[in-house]
Structure formats: structure tokens, C-alpha cells
Amino acid sequence: MLPTQPYLKTIERDLWYRTCFKFTNMQRKNKIGLVLSSPPGYSETFFRNKIRGLQEHGYEVVLFVENLDQIPDDLNCSIYAASNFNGGIVLKVMTFFGVLIRSFIFHPMRTMKLYQLDKADGVSITKRLKHIVLNAFILKHHVDWLHFGFGMLAVNRENVAQAMQAKMAVSFRGFDLYLSPLKHPNCYVNLFQKDVYYHVLSEEMKDDLTHYGIRDERIFVITPAIDVSFFKRPEALIKNSDHTLQIITVARLHWKKGLEYTLEALEILKKTGVTFHFTVVGTGSEYERLVFAAYQLDILEHITFIGKTSQKDIKTYLENSDIYLQYSIQEGFCNALLEAQSMGLLCISSDAEGLSENILHEETGWVVPKRQPKLLAQKIQEVQSLSDSQKATIRHKAVSRVQNQFNLERQVQAFLRLYQL
Numbered sequence: 001m002l003p004t005q006p007y008l009k010t011i012e013r014d015l016w017y018r019t020c021f022k023f024t025n026m027q028r029k030n031k032i033g034l035v036l037s038s039p040p041g042y043s044e045t046f047f048r049n050k051i052r053g054l055q056e057h058g059y060e061v062v063l064f065v066e067n068l069d070q071i072p073d074d075l076n077c078s079i080y081a082a083s084n085f086n087g088g089i090v091l092k093v094m095t096f097f098g099v100l101i102r103s104f105i106f107h108p109m110r111t112m113k114l115y116q117l118d119k120a121d122g123v124s125i126t127k128r129l130k131h132i133v134l135n136a137f138i139l140k141h142h143v144d145w146l147h148f149g150f151g152m153l154a155v156n157r158e159n160v161a162q163a164m165q166a167k168m169a170v171s172f173r174g175f176d177l178y179l180s181p182l183k184h185p186n187c188y189v190n191l192f193q194k195d196v197y198y199h200v201l202s203e204e205m206k207d208d209l210t211h212y213g214i215r216d217e218r219i220f221v222i223t224p225a226i227d228v229s230f231f232k233r234p235e236a237l238i239k240n241s242d243h244t245l246q247i248i249t250v251a252r253l254h255w256k257k258g259l260e261y262t263l264e265a266l267e268i269l270k271k272t273g274v275t276f277h278f279t280v281v282g283t284g285s286e287y288e289r290l291v292f293a294a295y296q297l298d299i300l301e302h303i304t305f306i307g308k309t310s311q312k313d314i315k316t317y318l319e320n321s322d323i324y325l326q327y328s329i330q331e332g333f334c335n336a337l338l339e340a341q342s343m344g345l346l347c348i349s350s351d352a353e354g355l356s357e358n359i360l361h362e363e364t365g366w367v368v369p370k371r372q373p374k375l376l377a378q379k380i381q382e383v384q385s386l387s388d389s390q391k392a393t394i395r396h397k398a399v400s401r402v403q404n405q406f407n408l409e410r411q412v413q414a415f416l417r418l419y420q421l
Contacts, residue, residue, distance in 0.1 A: 029060040032419060033143035033166070035153050038067045039079055045311075045335065046224055047149065051077060053412030059419070064138045066153075082137050096133055103136040110139045110163045117159035121190060127156075135160045145169060145419055147199075151176035151188065158190045169418065171199040174332030174353050175256070177208065188212070197418060201333040202354030220418050223357075224335045225411035228403045230311070231342040233319050245276040245384055248321040248345075250314055250336040251328075253284030258329040258350060260293055261373045265327070267297040268377035274384070279317055281306045318343045323383060328352045329370050338406050341365065341398040346383050346391060348376070364398035 032054060040047035051061050061077045068081035083099050085092050103111045111132055118128045132139075135157055138146070146161040147169040148154040154170045161168035170191065177200070181187055192212050198219045200206050206219045247266075251257040259280070266278055280290075280303065287305065294300040306317070318324070324340035326349040333354035340347050347365035349355040359365035366383065368376050386394075 029058055030419065031060045031062065031143045031145075033062050033064055033138065033141065033146045034149060035064045035138070035146065035157070036066075036149045037153065038065050038069065039063060039072050039075065041072075045226075048075070049225065049227070049408050050412070050415060051075060053408060054415065054419075057412065057416060062141065062143065064141075080137050080141065083133070099133045099136050100129060103132055103139060107136075107140050111136075114139065114159055114163035117162060121159070131156055131159075139164060147171070151191075152180050152184075154191055154196075155184075155187050158194050162195070167197070167421070168194065169197045169199060172205060172209065173201060174205070174330055177205055177332075178330060178353070179256075197421065199415075199418065202357045204353055204357065205332065220414065222411060222414040222418070223354075223406060224333050224338060225406050225408045226335055226338045226342060226402070228342055228407045231315060231318075231339045233343045245274060245323065245380075246279070246321040247276055247323045247325060247380070248279045248281070248317055248340075249325045249327075250281040250317075250339070251326070252282050253280075253286040253290060255286060256328060256330040258327045258352075258370060259286065259290055261329070261371055261376065262325055262327045263290065263293050263297055263299065263303075264373035265376035265380065266299050266302070268374060269380060270299055270302065272377075272381070274381065276302060278303045279306060279321065280304070281309060281314055281317055283308045314339070315343070318345060321345055323348065323380065325376075325380075326350065326355060327368070327370070327376055328355065331355050333358055338402050342402040342406075344395045344399050346394060347398065348379055348383065360397075360401070364394065364401050 034047070034051070036047065040051075054061050055076065063075070063077060063079045064082075065079060066082050068079065071079060083095060085095055087095075114132060114135065115128050118131055123131070138157075138160055141164075143164065143166050145168070146164065146166045148157070149171050151170055151172045192214060196218065198209060198214060199222050200209060200219060201221070201223055203221055206216075206221050209219055210216060249257075249259065249262065251259070253259065262278075266276065269276055278299075291300070291305065294303050318340060322345065324337065324345040324347045326334055326337045326340075326347070328334070328350050329352055331350070331352045331354060334349075337347060337349060337355070337358050341359070341364060347359055349359050349365065349367055350370035351367050352370050356367050359367055361367040366379055368379050383391075
């Protein structure tokens, strides 16, 4: 028996709707919502490069930030900030209930969904309402992926992506994965029970994350990357002749960078008669402590603290250096170490977390156990005493590996594979 005419028209109309819907989805750009504490500054090249790379491959990127002190004019993406709760108690209460009511009125489905998901997790009613207010500036927007740039930014937001019908990703860096749980015990218990994809910087971090019960296929190792076309040093600028040994570190002046151990190693070098100068590029809370330590160790005259400077100036300092040190006691991976290798410096790092993957020991540089300044001083002297041909071999391998494996396009392609799931 043949189908009736009205039935055939119904089929044709259904096919037409499906074709239009499919065409609309093909035309619409995939949208990535990136959650950060603030817009990435000039020196935060990881996020800036990621945003630019995704845009170049047809993705739309929007930023959700907790603080918006200033709006960068070179990011070329929409930025949405959380509500401001500054002011007296009356103003704070008015703002709180204003945000809460508007969220229920203008976005009732998502708001109610978040409320119900939090309730299912055993969250108290007070915290459920706080979570709605905390995340109202995100809930109102459509994204395909909601990606939290740091682990702690996902705390108290574990159900937001599901309420928005978006996929969820969380990036863990060394500080978030290793130190935050010490400061905030059990902070990730709820997060690790959710349907989340994770981005980590090294295989070691991936292995550590699986100990929390995260399935292997949910974890993506995407290392930092650098602009390898910028961080290049002409062969003619590489010095092998005897001269004052120029040593450099580019890092925040933070305890986790292990700079005090570095200074102790340099004191040993001085006592053994090595002529050196140490340049430290970066700012941070440990500046006074490090200056005083250098003074007490009687090496202050051999050290220059540069402070904050531009990428162009950093490249110049690297061009005029022989050895790069990254003797951190905690480090996710470290862009600066990649930049130094790409510039052909002889690089020595500690074995903290991802650093032993950043450098291949005795192939592209040297890895020394952390908190061992005597071993570090010994290794510096060993590297200095290598023949010119041995140094050239290490430099060549390091430059080649960074140029091929840690370039920006390779990193973007890795993120594209994640977002195509």
C-alpha cells in the first residue's frame, strides 16, 4: 500500500527542517568559553597563544573572568566579568538578590538545573543560591565547551557546564594539582566525580591525576608551546671561548622556583674559583629575601635582578647567556625553559614534576635532583668543562626538539582534537 499524500508531505517537511538545522550548525562557529581569574596579561603567552590559535582555526572564544580591572585591546574576543560585590553590606545584599532574581527570570531553565544538580550533590540551600549568583554571568551565555583555565576555578562550578548543556574541561598546572589540595583539603572531591575532560602539562601529571580515579582517556597531555620563530639565536652569537660564565634564570621570584638553592650553588662556584655572572629576570614577593640571601652568601656583586621586562628584552638577555638554570622545587612544565633551549643555551633543570620531560637528561640538557645545591654546582662545572663539540651536540638536539615538538601549531592541533570530541 502506497503512503498517502499528507504523509509524504510530512516526511518532506521533516527532512527540510533537519537539513536546515544541519546547515545552521555547519555555519555556526564552535564556541569555547574560557574561565580565568582575569584577562591574560601581556606576559601570559600560554592563554594568548591558545586564544589566537583557536580563532585562526575558526573557533569563537569568549572569556569569563572573576576580575576585570582593565580590558586588553588586543585579544579580539568578548569578555564577561562576574558581578562586583564591592561596597557596604546593604549594597552587597541588594546586588546578591538582584543577580539571583534576574537569573531566575531571564534564564530559568539553566538556573533551576544548576540548583537541582547542586541539590543532588548534597549542597546546602544557602550554597546553592550562592553558586547561582557566583555563576550567573556564565549561565546566561551559550558555549559548546566551558574550559576552566585552572583547577581551583572549577571549584563551586562543577555543575555549571551541565546546566548549560556544554562539555566541560579543566586545565591543571603544577600549582593547582600539587599545592591547592594541601591548602584546601578535599577541594576536588566533587569535581573528580563529574563528566569532565582534563588537560595537564606532562605525563607525570597525568599519572598523578589517574590516582584520583580519573580514567586515562579523559586526560589530555598538552604541553606548553612557544613561538619558535621568535626564540631563535643565530649560530654566530653562540660563544664557546673562555670568558665570564653568563648564567640566567627567567622566573617569578616565588619560593617554588627554588632560587635560594640556586644561590647556594653559585656560592659554591665562587669558592671553587669559577668566574660567573647570574642574571635573574622576573618579579615577585621573594625579591627582598633573595637579595638578602645573595648578600649573606657574598655573591650579590655577581648577580643582577632585572625585574619585569618585555619578551624582546628577554630574548636579548638569553642571546648573551651561556647556561640557563631552572632549579625549581615545584614546576608543571615551564615555558621559559623551552625558550632557553630554543635559543641554544645549555640548560640545567631540577627534577620537579614536568621538568624531567621538558629536558631529556644528557641529550638536550641536564636534570639535577631538586634541593641539592652541591649537585647543581657540580653539574654547572661539568657543563662548563665540556668540549665545544659536545656543547654543540647538546644545543643542536635541544633546538631541534623544541622547534619540532613544542611549537604553537602543534599545541593548537592538540586542543582542536580535544574540542572535537
